[in-house]
Amino acid sequence: MLPFQPHRFSVAPMMDWSDRHCRSLHRTLSRHALLYSEMVTSGAVVHGDREKLLGFEADQNPVALQLGGSDPAELALAARIGEDFGYDEINLNVGCPSDRVQSGRFGACLMREPNLVAECMAAIRQAVSVPATVKCRIGVDDQEPEESLFALVDASAAAGVDSFVVHARKAWLKGLSPKENRDIPPLDYELVYRLKRERPNLTIVINGGVTDLDAVEAHLAHVDGVMLGRSAYHEAGLLGAVDRRVFGAAVADVSEFEAVERYKPYIARRLAEGVHLAAMTRHMLGLFHGLPGARAWRRILTVEGVPAGAGIEVVDRALAAVRQALEAREARFAEA
Incomplete structure (x- = not known):
């Protein structure tokens, strides 16, 4: 309980x-x-x-x-x-x-x-x-x-x-x-x-x-x-x-990246059962809302995740695009 x-x-x-x-x-x-x-x-x-x-x-x-x-x-x-x-x-x-x-x-x-x-x-x-x-x-x-x-x-x-x-x-x-x-x-x-x-x-x-x-x-x-x-x-x-x-739990906040990694095993299991990738990734489109790379994240998931046979690699590519955008922003800040 x-x-x-x-x-x-x-x-x-x-x-x-x-x-x-x-x-x-x-x-x-x-x-x-x-x-x-x-x-x-x-x-x-x-x-x-x-x-x-x-x-x-x-x-x-x-x-x-x-x-x-x-x-x-x-x-x-x-x-x-x-x-x-x-x-x-x-x-x-x-x-x-x-x-x-x-x-x-x-x-x-x-x-x-x-x-x-x-x-x-x-x-x-x-x-x-x-x-x-x-x-x-x-x-x-x-x-x-x-x-x-x-x-x-x-x-x-x-x-x-x-x-x-x-x-x-x-x-x-x-x-x-x-x-x-x-x-x-x-x-x-x-x-x-x-x-x-x-x-x-x-x-x-x-x-x-x-x-x-x-x-x-x-x-x-x-x-x-x-x-x-x-x-x-x-x-x-x-x-x-x-x-x-809200609950006062002594835990660290869960980052968007960590949530994706936790969700990927679920995606893999359901893909093996014949569930279409887009049925699962459509709920993730707003996950990186307001962050650099959010547009690329949405574009990759919506475009590449729709064709039959699309797999977990689509999520990995979308995640890599967000990481790249964040790294680019950090590099600009470092130069400033």
Whole structure:
């Protein structure tokens, strides 16, 4: 058992991004961060290819499975399957604003049905022994967030749920795309802080608009945990300081170069299983963000990593290009 509380820092569930390859890369950078799966519908888990949807590496824990759905019995079965696969937490999505989830009666539209969410969570809790949590918005459309957020949390808490991840922004299901819903309307961090103050017995994790570890540390003065989304993906290198700065672990930060070396054995294993190189390296494109050689790194991985048969040598060439750029910068500084 880890001596840390994983919810203190987590990487958000992100469709088409936080797959098993991405999580394996992120685990090379942080030992203690809680990693989330992409959202998987309960129906897909029950009826689909479970190994493809749920499988992950033994060293990836702690990792949470996020489910989408609104049928309590089906969610309970999917949760039990997820626990059997080794997930450390089962999370219900009550925040995704896409048209697809609206038509399926799950995601953010469930903010309007707090009693149904509570029923779903009660079923999940009864089905598994790992924590059952909710990820929600503060409201949808014309709801008053002060009412909708507390109604949802209180209903689920009455069903035995004690941990909530709150995206501090309303979702507009009419007239805005999922992309626009990441930036409109404004964030309301203070409401989430208030939720923690008024429900101190609950674990409250804040999400939305967090871009760096300075912001993470600032939020932790008010809530129990912080969930990082797009920045953790596009600038993955920042995760290398999470264990020291957020969890207080007595460890050195993990450099981008060290992360690549740790990730390469995983790449090699999966290549031997027939996985395409680009499926794994696409998650690495932002690893050297802001550093000399970052453009060459991205170019080599995207151009040379796509053809069939591309192997680990592509990663080595990209890494050599970054090292060369860094050495050239150091030489210029030395001359100055």
